[in-house]
Amino acid sequence: MTLPTCKVWTSHLTVVNWRRGQIHISGRAKEPVVTTDPIVLSILSAFSTPKKISDVVQQFPELDQEDFENVVEQLLDIGALLTPATLNGQAPELWWEVHDYWHMLHTATARGGVGRLTNQKSVSAPPAVRPGWENASVIELPRQLAELAPASLDQLLDLRQTVRRYAKRPLALAELSRLLWSGMRNTQSPRENTTLQMEIIRRPYPSGGSTYSLELYIIVPPDGLETVEPGVYHYCPARHLLERLESIEQHVSQIRRNALGAAGVERQDGGQPLIFALTSRVGRVSYKYEGNAHALIAREVGCVYQTLYLLCANMDLAPCALGLSGLGSSELAEIGGFDPHLETVVGYMLVGAKQI
Numbered sequence: 047m048t049l050p051t052c053k054v055w056t057s058h059l060t061v062v063n064w065r066r067g068q069i070h071i072s073g074r075a076k077e078p079v080v081t082t083d084p085i086v087l088s089i090l091s092a093f094s095t096p097k098k099i100s101d102v103v104q105q106f107p108e109l110d111q112e113d114f115e116n117v118v119e120q121l122l123d124i125g126a127l128l129t130p131a132t133l134n135g136q137a138p139e140l141w142w143e144v145h146d147y148w149h150m151l152h153t154a155t156a157r158g159g160v161g162r163l164t165n166q167k168s169v170s171a172p173p174a175v176r177p178g179w180e181n182a183s184v185i186e187l188p189r190q191l192a193e194l195a196p197a198s199l200d201q202l203l204d205l206r207q208t209v210r211r212y213a214k215r216p217l218a219l220a221e222l223s224r225l226l227w228s229g230m231r232n233t234q235s236p237r238e239n240t241t242l243q244m245e246i247i248r249r250p251y252p253s254g255g256s257t258y259s260l261e262l263y264i265i266v267p268p269d270g271l272e273t274v275e276p277g278v279y280h281y282c283p284a285r286h287l288l289e290r291l292e293s294i295e296q297h298v299s300q301i302r303r304n305a306l307g308a309a310g311v312e313r314q315d316g317g318q319p320l321i322f323a324l325t326s327r328v329g330r331v332s333y334k335y336e337g338n339a340h341a342l343i344a345r346e347v348g349c350v351y352q353t354l355y356l357l358c359a360n361m362d363l364a365p366c367a368l369g370l371s372g373l374g375s376s377e378l379a380e381i382g383g384f385d386p387h388l389e390t391v392v393g394y395m396l397v398g399a400k401q402i
């Protein structure tokens with residue numbers, strides 16, 4: 047390969063990590079450059095702004111020119127270093143941020159391992175039912191669901207829509223109960239999967255490997271839910287009840303600001319929607335699927351969104367999925383007393399009584 051004479055620079059998609067004592071430098075190509083020599087990192091970082099190779103070589107007088115050029119050639123080969131020619135209209139550098147790019151590659155091409163069971167036998171999966179909070183007061187949700195006018199699934203799919211206008215009335219406890227019973231409850235007790243050595247359950251929406259990692263927290267505003275005090279609640283899908291958490295006012299205000307702001311409803315005169323925050327107990331999924339966990343969790347959140355949207359269409363409620371995810375994770379974690387790296391916010395949704 048003849049090295050280019052034009053300016054060259056490091057791609058922002060280049061990733062460096064250390065595995066078993068070796069430095070792995072990954073670019074667009076499937077195989078990384080693997081080395082134990084840190085000077086390769088120095089060369090990579092010398093191109094953090096566009097420079098001519100002939101200028102950079104002078105920064106490494108201790109290196110033989112041929113060795114230097116070999117390193118540059120390898121880095122160009124894997125796309126860790128770019129030239130104007132490689133940055134054409136189709137270049138991933140134009141369209142991706144580094145974390146999303148690697149996430150996509152990892153999940154689309156199955157880079158990385160799958161199956162914690164095979165290599166970490168001492169780790170056990172988190173239980174299917176999330177342990178509750180000691181001394182948390184609970185609100186039993188009614189299980190007698192009123193008859194609704196029959197609607198076909200096709201009709202509901204046509205009716206399904208995002209609604210951001212709320213009636214000046216709290217959501218009825220029976221409405222919330224139906225939504226959660228039909229959409230989110232555990233429909234089976236945990237049972238041991240002996241092959242996986244983990245408990246699995248069932249819910250009304252699908253989940254990769256029946257791992258069901260999602261938990262639902264509900265932020266109830268003043269006059270948001272009939273007969274229920276404002277605050278933060280966890281929905282227990284095994285027992286179909288709400289557990290009240292010790293709220294931290296400033297955190298709740300921040301989550302509310304973010305969530306209502308994302309839907310542009312912070313200054314509405316109508317009623318106030320409930321905020322649904324979905325978390326994932328990530329270990330439930332990564333225990334089995336390791337490097338594919340995040341992709342599976344995101345898909346599962348999509349299943350929950352559509353399930354709740356269809357139920358809202360059936361009940362004439364106002365749902366709005368939100369693109370916010372990590373925002374509020376640490377605040378909610380502090381309220382719930384959990385580690386946001388192990389149980390992470392992965393989706394938000396607003397649900398309220400619909401303005402007719």
Ligand SMILES: Cc1cc2nc3c(=O)[nH]c(=O)nc-3n(C[C@H](O)[C@H](O)[C@H](O)COP(=O)(O)O)c2cc1C
Pocket residue numbers: 206207208209308309310351366367368369370
């Ligand atoms: C993953 C996802 C993220 C969304 N994020 C937001 C959001 O942050 N704010 C908002 O007002 N609507 C949000 N929505 C709702 C979309 O704007 C809405 O679904 C889209 O405009 C189509 O309208 P429809 O749902 O009424 O068919 C989101 C929907 C999805 C599925």
